[in-house]
Amino acid sequence: MTTAVETETALGKPIRRKEDAHLLHGQTNWTDNIQLPGTVHMAILRSPMAHAKITKLDVSGALAQAGVVAAYGAKELGDLNGGVPCVWPVTDDIKMPAFPALAIDKVRQVGDCVAVVLATSAAAAVDALDSIVVSYEQLPAVTDMEAALESGSALVHDEIETNACYVYKMPCGDYEASRAKADVVVARRFINQRLIPTFMEPRSVVAAPMGMSDEITIWSSTQIPHVLRVLLALVTGIPENNLRVVAPDVGGGFGGKLQCYREEILVTNLAKKLGRPVKWTETRSENMVATHHGRDQIQDIEIAATKDGKILGLKVTLLANMGAYLQIITPGVPLLGMFMYPAIYKMDSYDFTCTGVFTNKTPTDAYRGAGRPEATYAIERIVDELAAEIGMEPMELRKKNWITHDEFPYTTVAGLTYDTGNYEAATEKALAMFDYDGLRAEQAQRRASGDPVQLGIGISTFTEMCGLAPSRTLGALKYVAGGWEHCTVRALPTGKIEVVTGTSPHGQGHETAWSQIASSILGVPVEDIEVIHSDTGRSPYGMDTYGSRSLAVGGQAIKAASERLVEKARVIAAHQLECSASDLEFINGSFQVKGDPSKSQALGAVAFEAFTAHNLPPGVEPTLQAEATIDPVDFSYPHGTHLAAMEVDTETGQVKVRKYVCVDDVGMQVNPMIVEGQVHGGVAQGIAQALFEGAEYDEDGNLLTASLADYLIPSAADLPSFDTGTTVTPSTTHPLGTKGVGEAGTIASTPAIINGIVDALRHLGVTDVAMPASPQTVWRTIQAAKEGAK
Amino acid sequence: MIPVEFDYVKVTSIDQAISALKAGGEDAKIISGGQSLLPVLRLRMAEPSVLVDCGSIDEMLGVRDDGGSITIGAATTHHGVMNDPLVQEHALLLAQATATVADPAIRHRGTTGGALAHADPAGDVPAAALALNASFVIAGPGGRRTVAAKDFFLDYFTTAVGPDEILVSFSIPKCDWGSHYSKFNRTAQAWAIVGAAAVVNVQGGVIKEARIGLTNMAPTAIRASTVEAALVGASSAAQITAAAMHAADGTRATSDLHAKADYREHLARVITARAVRAASGI
């Protein structure tokens, strides 16, 4: 059978993003812009304490205030206080404490919801919070993971009698045997600090009973309208077929909007109870404490090798901070990293243990990369430390141990099968772009002259797993959902195309990329294709957007549905052209009789025939549309080589990224400009972890970095111009040959930066620098090394 | 992030402003660019009953040449000040310091007079005003008075401007010495961890006189007087570095998330040397 002949295709072209004009011209529709008649605004009284008994709560004073419609504590809310769901019970004996929307009797984190006020204006709601009477009896806060696990520690949840949420083990091969054989064992403790997602648009949710039916529509600034609909139905008891969830324009998410939040549950329940629209938009101050955080792991990592640099085995022992409660995939995030510690390296054994720990802090959950940045950081750092230990060039050590391009498909010690990759090619290209040898020479010269500004080179040769995931694999990991994605393609009678996708973009450019895929198969111009998404009323099936899955999984569904549509159209066209379907070829959006180009019918004309249905072949149903629901056969494994030239001012501790080169291999690129954009944003976010960002708490569990004056996020002014390049090694498990790109930059860049700083200072005796590598931290590290050398 | 309700009055003369402040009583506040005041209101750290907007008083806008000095209206924006030709010619240090304030959007709204009246110890403008020997014109119910820079900054967020008074303008004696503002911060938009504002008079390769203001080393911006004295006669980088070792003398550095006091003191020494070297060309 002949399929589409690709002549002039939009696939692979760096065309401008369709969605940008709308975004740049202020025509966006953020959730907070939605104004429905009769709306009441919700304001939340949040706990100022990390751990306390609520000894008194009286909301009646608020009810007396002007404009106030209702006020509730947990008692008043009763069974509308439905628990925040966790869908990833990673072990059979995991402890899953209740997580009510409004705290019952006890608060467990600063920012815990204690009471809500609903009023006719947002200002009236906020004003009335002052009239709620609440008393607390402070309890000792659990803030340190190691102390939390000691017997006698205060407990975050008394009823589960421990702060250990779970222990997960994955032994692969015999690590102790590898260790016994090794000449060298290097062990390090890395702190992968807590991060705050800080997307640009704070969260916002509006829920409204729709009047004419039992439907409640929920507009939420979310990454996951489809998953949220299922979860809200389960939590609130509102029938799923009465819930419609819409994600309007969404201003960033980075995993922070991959969640079913307590505020979403409260707004939905209260809209139903009050019979009118309810709206809540978080302030930036609330965002810092009440939106889930990311990372926060203590990583003990040990690598065993021969003295000439052959890696034998790896042992990883994690403490992963859950925070006060489990949210959607809180326990699972470290497991997304579990498979990736061995990374691109061949070895005999790998031993992984992770203990999840409750503390009186904001819950953690997915944040750009979710698990894989942690893994990549630890392995790329320890490989550099091993190189230093045995006196080998760090790039040579990598080359000696990585999977070579002729060894793919390769099953790693962690049990994953990487389909394709070419680490040699990406590295060679990156080294050439970087002027590696020139910078090494300059480094030597600066060291020799004792220059106050030292130079270091940081390497990160990373791979990751994305495109979550075959549903069967997710089931085996006890994840309570699938990894499939859906698409419906419709050819409308007027010749326009609708692509209905289950992915839910919030900045990634799906409208453009999905149009390019459909255009290349249907032969219809990109402008004539409309991508419909992020509304369960218009796009009923989907698993949404996270984990770099949208193209890697959703893109396959676009391809399959488009191809099915062409096959249905072919049958109709053959009937119209009075030939057999196999006599037709499909060129530039038109069916042509082979050898007789004068006899042809365009796809639009076929769509019109399918609409009138006056003359369809027997057995063919009217309308021209096709669906596909695709379960991926495997993860995808993008990889790349990132190189950072780091200048360190040894007098002040200030570091500067002088040059940043990265060559990423994300397989086939649907739109290289979007790929570059994703790499830029990702690299910036990874550098942010290395140098700027870090959530800090005091001993009482107060968040110290509670505003953007203290939680520093970099802007363009703080970053160099990135030199990006790509190699293309198509994936063989994904029909388009694509791999994910949404998280690659974030995963790769953090260790490149820290390796570069350590490399600049190693001759002074520095062997590690804590993140974020603030000037003070770097300066103190240098001072300590100097002291040590005395 | 919603302030408590307040009244708003826009005035067009100093007299109107003074009466409005009087009418508003204790809780009345002046608003200029709102870049420091509004965040405070939104966090409900202050709850003024009335805001008096002085942004349209002609006398408080723009920069004028007064012969031996230039006078800057307190309501002139940071953007206006740093790009003003008179400021660039006669008080370059002020332009250099102002250019490091926040980001362009904030510099288009925020005013240099507002920054001086606000007197944030981490603000960049006060150190430059000290080093340039600025003087301040303050108007109140009792008329006008002029206060020298050394008497203007009293304490943490406190200046010589009383609650019923207005900062009208400030003047800077024309200064053609070399100048430089060194701001040490973690991101381009962040507040200074430490700042050093230097003007240096160099004759024949030798420092004759230097004036240095330090940002965020005490409850107010302060002069690094010991360094200033030690610099006289310096003609080499090593001598400047040695003089700058006194930069933390007499300071009262605090500790916060970004820097503990000892690190601030260390930074003050390093960046004072750098500011003086850049200003002097030595």
Ligand SMILES: Cc1cc2nc3c(=O)[nH]c(=O)nc-3n(C[C@H](O)[C@H](O)[C@H](O)COP(=O)(O)OP(=O)(O)OC[C@H]3O[C@@H](n4cnc5c(N)ncnc54)[C@H](O)[C@@H]3O)c2cc1C
């Ligand atoms: C995100 C952000 C970052 C910033 N970063 C920096 C920085 O890096 N460096 C820096 O120096 N500053 C920074 N600022 C502050 C900025 O400089 C402000 O513009 C300035 O501090 C206040 O000027 P304003 O005109 O906005 O004053 P307003 O906010 O209007 O007023 C500030 C205070 O001064 C009083 N006031 C104002 N004008 C007068 C007057 N004429 N007479 C008497 N009292 C008056 C007000 O009553 C109020 O108490 C930043 C601000 C923001 C929002």
